Amino acid sequence: xxxxxxxxxxxxxxxxxxxxxxxxxxxxxxxxxxxxxxxxxxxxxxxxxxxxxxxxxxxxxxxxxxxxxxxxxxxxxxxxxxxxxxxxxxxxxxxxxxxxxxxxxxxxxxxxxxxxxxxxxxxxxxxxxxxxxxxxxxxxxxxxxxxxxxxxxxxxxxxxxxxxxxxxxxxxxxxxxxxxxxxxxxxxxxxxxxxxxxxxxxxxxxxxxxxxxxxxxxxxxxxxxxxxxxxxxxxxxxxxxxxxxxxxxxxxxxxxxxxxxxxxxxxxxxxxxxxxxxxxxxxxxxxxxxxxxxxxxxxxxxxxxxxxxxxxxxxxxxxxxxxxxxxxxxxxxxxxxxxxxxxxxxxxxxxxxxxxxxxxxxxxxxxxxxxxxxxxxxxxxxxxxxxxxxxxxxxxxxxxxxxxxxxxx
Numbered sequence: 474x475x476x477x478x479x480x481x482x483x484x485x486x487x488x489x490x491x492x493x494x495x496x497x498x499x500x501x502x503x504x505x506x507x508x509x510x511x512x513x514x515x516x517x518x519x520x521x522x523x524x525x526x527x528x529x530x531x532x533x534x535x536x537x538x539x540x541x542x543x544x545x546x547x548x549x550x551x552x553x554x555x556x557x558x559x560x561x562x563x564x565x566x567x568x569x570x571x572x573x574x575x576x577x578x579x580x581x582x583x584x585x586x587x588x589x590x591x592x593x594x595x596x597x598x599x600x601x602x603x604x605x606x607x608x609x610x611x612x613x614x615x616x617x618x619x620x621x622x623x624x625x626x627x628x629x630x631x632x633x634x635x636x637x638x639x640x641x642x643x644x645x646x647x648x649x650x651x652x653x654x655x656x657x658x659x660x661x662x663x664x665x666x667x668x669x670x671x672x673x674x675x676x677x678x679x680x681x682x683x684x685x686x687x688x689x690x691x692x693x694x695x696x697x698x699x700x701x702x703x704x705x706x707x708x709x710x711x712x713x714x715x716x717x718x719x720x721x722x723x724x725x726x727x728x729x730x731x732x733x734x735x736x737x738x739x740x741x742x743x744x745x746x747x748x749x750x751x752x753x754x755x756x757x758x759x760x761x762x763x764x765x766x767x768x769x770x771x772x773x774x775x776x777x778x779x780x781x782x783x784x785x786x787x788x789x790x791x792x793x794x795x796x797x798x799x800x801x802x803x804x805x806x807x808x809x810x811x812x813x814x815x816x817x818x819x820x821x822x823x824x825x826x827x828x829x830x831x832x833x834x835x836x837x838x839x840x841x842x843x844x845x846x847x848x849x850x851x852x853x854x855x856x857x858x859x860x861x862x863x864x865x866x867x868x869x870x871x872x873x874x875x876x877x878x879x880x881x882x
Contacts, residue, residue: 474541475540475541475544475545475548476516476544478544478545478548478549479512479516479544479547479548481548481552482547482548482549482551482552482555483509483551485551485552485555485556486505486508486551486555489501489555489558489559490502490505493559493562493564494564495562495564495819496670497669497676497679498665498666498669498670498837499815499819500814500815500818500819500836500837500840500841501558501562501815501816501819503662503837503841504554504811504815504841504845505551507841507845507846508547508550508551508845510717511547511717511720511721511790511845511846512543512544512547512717512721513717514713514714514717514718515534515540515543515717515718515721515722515725516544517714518534518718519534519535519540531718531722533722533725533726533729534718534722534725536725536729538732539725539728539729539732540725542728542732543721543724543725543728546724546728546792546796546801546804547792549801549804549805549808550792550795550804550807550808551808553805553808553809553812554808554809554811554812554815555812556812557808557809557811557812557813557816558812558815558816558819560816561812561813561816561817561820562816562819562820563816563820564820577630577870577874578626578630578827578867578870579627579630579631579632581870581873581874582623582626582627582630582631582866582870583627583631583636585623586620586623586624586627586640587640589616589619589620589623590620590640590643590644590647592616593616593617593620593644593647593651594643594646594647594650596613596616596651597647597648597650597651598650600613601650601651611755613651614653614656615858617656618656618855618858618859618862619859619862620644620656620660621656621659621660621663621838621855621859622831622835622858622859622860622862622863622866623862623863623866624640624641624644624660624663624664625663625831625834625835625838625859625863626827626831626863626866626867627640628663628664628667628834629667629827629830629831629834630827634668634673637664638664641660641661641664644657644660645657645661645686645689648689648693649689649692649693654690654693655842655843655847657689657690658686658690658842658843659838659839659842659843659855660838661686662837662838662841662842663834663835663837663838665679665682665683665686666834666837666838666841667834687713691712691713716788719786719788720786720788720789720790720845720846721790721846722784722785722786722788722790723783723784723788723789723790723793724790724792724793724796726782726783726784726793727783727793727796727797728796730779731796731800735779736779736797736800737778737779738775738778739797739798739799739800739803740771740772740775740797740798741798741799742798742799742803742806743771744770744771744772744775744794744797744798744848744849744850745798745849745850747770747771748770748771748772748848748849748850749849749850749853749854749857751770751850752770752850752851752853752854753854753857770850772789772794772797772848772850775797788846788847789846789847789848790845790846791807791844791845791846791849792804792807794807794848794849795807795808814840818833818836818837821833827867828863828864828867831860831863832860835856835859835860835863836856839852839855839856839859840852840856
């Protein structure tokens with residue numbers, strides 16, 4: 474039954490994709506890929522396709538009732554997303570962005586982003602990724618968000634795209650050393666959409682690049698596992714499957730609570746409104762309490778009220794967060810909002826002034842990379858911060874340009 478619903482949802486998704494000629498460089502396409510990725514591996518486990526002994530530590534994967542609703546809610550979410558998207562999507566022909574502004578900024582951005590890349594590599598060596606160093610991690614995370622903002626501006630403004638690819642490869646190396654992959658995925662998606670959307674690369678080259686990025690993501694995950702793992706194909710595939718299962722597992726946990734009538738209350742979407750605000754409060758404000766600041770947000774409070782064991786591996790599936798907002802009504806509402814947001818961002822032209830282009834690639838990089846697998850407040854924080862950083866960078870460049878002109882006089 475659940476497989477039939479998933480197949481129906483996938484058929485509807487593909488029909489709209491091809492019938493409306495939605496480009497590969499769209500949030501719609503990316504959302505469908507991620508939707509498939511985050512349920513396909515749990516489904517394979519439930520059908521005993523892999524060696525299920527490897528997943529015995531995740532008992533809810535073998536709970537028939539929980540997995541049934543898990544797959545039904547996934548199918549429902551995609552169907553609603555597709556139908557809303559279909560109603561509001563407007564297919565517009567995209568052309569290469571205006572070239573006139575580029576020379577005003579790339580001379581400043583290239584040396585600046587090289588210096589920032591070196592700083593990131595040094596920090597990656599000194600402070601490898603560790604959740605135990607919360608304050609240091611916050612600082613490094615903000616630096617990487619700053620890099621993300623600068624990279625999008627550099628990507629758009631730099632006429633020599635070989636320099637853009639070079640900076641990206643340097644950042645990939647820094648990511649491998651550091652161990653945290655999410656910021657690199659944001660950069661990779663934005664770059665991929667820009668290069669393919671503006672025909673700097675063809676589809677075959679894009680596929681090769683995507684495969685290489687996936688290999689790098691898997692290799693980084695294997696490296697974080699420790700010295701007992703190697704970079705064999707089996708290990709790389711294992712890291713991909715565990716990423717899918719671990720990230721979507723919170724939905725199984727929430728469904729289990731719901732089935733057992735153990736959900737004490739719903740957040741009524743305060744986790745989408747209040748928590749992004751709390752995320753901007755500096756970590757040192759909370760250090761005197763001995764608790765991380767995310768313990769104090771509504772999502773953290775809900776998790777503590779329900780045993781504190783929700784999302785044991787850190788990732789938080791988007792349907793789990795939607796469900797704790799207002800049961801399955803939350804899933805319906807969040808899926809509608811995703812369809813509205815995705816159709817709007819895919820409908821607007823990516824041609825125009827620099828900030829308009831920045832916002833498009835900022836959105837696809839942030840929301841396209843990890844909205845589906847993490848808490849909304851983190852997504853909102855990164856999107857807002859990167860926008861603020863971009864404005865600061867442009868103001869700084871314009872200020873330096875004005876000073877330089879005055880000195881020449």
